[in-house]
Amino acid sequence: MGEGLLSVIQRLRGSPxxxxxxxxxxxxxxGKTTLLKRLASEEVTxxxxxxxxxxxxVHSHGFKLNVWDxxxxRSVLLREPVRGLDAEDEKRPLL
Ligand SMILES: Nc1nc2c(ncn2[C@@H]2O[C@H](COP(=O)(O)OP(=O)(O)OP(=O)(O)O)[C@@H](O)[C@H]2O)c(=O)[nH]1
Ligand SMILES: [Mg+2]
Structure with missing residues (x-):
């Protein structure tokens, strides 16, 4: 997951x-929080x-990343303005 995000960031052509x-x-x-902590070089145990x-x-690959995790x-999503589906399991909607 982390490598995938980093490869996307690496391919971006941004200014330093x-x-x-x-x-x-x-x-x-x-694994969202784990990914964010790894990006920030924090302990993940x-x-x-x-x-x-x-x-x-987080500063990474020359970018300043402002990451929202x-x-x-379900109990959290019901409080947040987020709607969506699990792309791999259409029988398991988030809401
Ligand atoms: N084996 C394995 N375990 C992982 C990986 N990433 C995260 N985990 C474990 O999966 C569990 C959940 O990780 P979190 O980072 O808390 O997941 P999350 O998406 O933030 O979960 P919520 O905060 O509930 O939305 C933890 O016990 C992690 O140690 C991974 O790449 N491999
Ligand atoms: Mg989390």
């Missing part, structure tokens, strides 16, 4: 120091389900 806004959306336990959301600024638990 350019800011990118990234929103991480996905089902609970998908004690991660708990995200209640609400995290916002973090939205909690994927």
């Amino acid at each position: 120091g350019q800011e990118l806004r990234i929103v991480l959306l996905g089902l609970d336990n998908a 004690t991660i708990t389900p995200t209640q609400g959301f995290n916002i973090k600024s 939205i909690g994927g638990q």
